Amino acid sequence: MNKKMGIIGIASALLLVLAGCGDKPSAAPANEGGIASPAIVSGAEGNVEASQQPMDSAVPDITEQPTAGNESPSAEPSPSVAPAEDKQSQTIDVYYTDSQMMDLKPAKADIAYKNDTEKYTEAFKALQKSDNTDLISLWGKMELKSLKFENGQIVMDIHKPAEAQLGAGGESFALSALTKTLFQFQEVQSIELLVDGEQVESLMGHADLLHPMTRENSQ
Numbered sequence: 631m632n633k634k635m636g637i638i639g640i641a642s643a644l645l646l647v648l649a650g651c652g653d654k655p656s657a658a659p660a661n662e663g664g665i666a667s668p669a670i671v672s673g674a675e676g677n678v679e680a681s682q683q684p685m686d687s688a689v690p691d692i693t694e695q696p697t698a699g700n701e702s703p704s705a706e707p708s709p710s711v712a713p714a715e716d717k718q719s720q721t722i723d724v725y726y727t728d729s730q731m732m733d734l735k736p737a738k739a740d741i742a743y744k745n746d747t748e749k750y751t752e753a754f755k756a757l758q759k760s761d762n763t764d765l766i767s768l769w770g771k772m773e774l775k776s777l778k779f780e781n782g783q784i785v786m787d788i789h790k791p792a793e794a795q796l797g798a799g800g801e802s803f804a805l806s807a808l809t810k811t812l813f814q815f816q817e818v819q820s821i822e823l824l825v826d827g828e829q830v831e832s833l834m835g836h837a838d839l840l841h842p843m844t845r846e847n848s849q
Contacts, residue, residue, distance in 0.1 A: 717742040718749075721741075722739055726768065727800075753811055786821065788825060805848075813845055
């Protein structure tokens with residue numbers, strides 16, 4: 631009887647041992663100072679989830695500054711635009727006739743120009759118009775085809791339409807108005823006036839047209 635009870639006790643002990651070996655721990659053992667949270671893995675072993683990584687490694691550094699000698703192309707200065715050439719301005723005397731065409735009358739006019747050729751062209755344009763109703767332009771209906779200046783001489787080529795025709799007194803005043811206006815520029819020594827590219831004996835058929843007109847023969 632005692633022997634039978636001993637066998638039963640041994641068998642019971644073996645069952646208890648086997649039952650204890652089948653249990654698995656449900657949590658990692660506690661470390662000193664608290665319980666450690668288990669690491670969460672995803673994919674390959676040891677690959678820690680991104681939310682557990684340090685913040686410094688998760689955000690790329692975009693504040694890097696260019697080093698000397700390696701500036702960004704956008705930092706290069708834009709090429710400067712050359713300023714337009716400035717014009718000179720001058721107030722000149724321009725000659726007209728009175729409403730009765732009895733005499734020549736001077737008036738002031740402002741012109742702007744970049745070079746000598748443009749200066750004399752603008753002076754002739756001023757001779758063609760008057761802002762004063764009491765002063766009449768004698769060249770208003772003439773057409774300037776070309777003008778050039780070389781070696782102290784102005785060479786003008788004009789076209790004279792039929793409506794630009796004047797009487798003897800008007801033609802004389804017109805030539806005097808032209809020479810007085812252009813000879814006020816000290817560098818101008820002579821004026822060669824052409825009609826449609828040709829030298830003509832008379833501008834309007836009443837007075838001789840000299841080739842060229844000079845300061846001496848235009849007095």
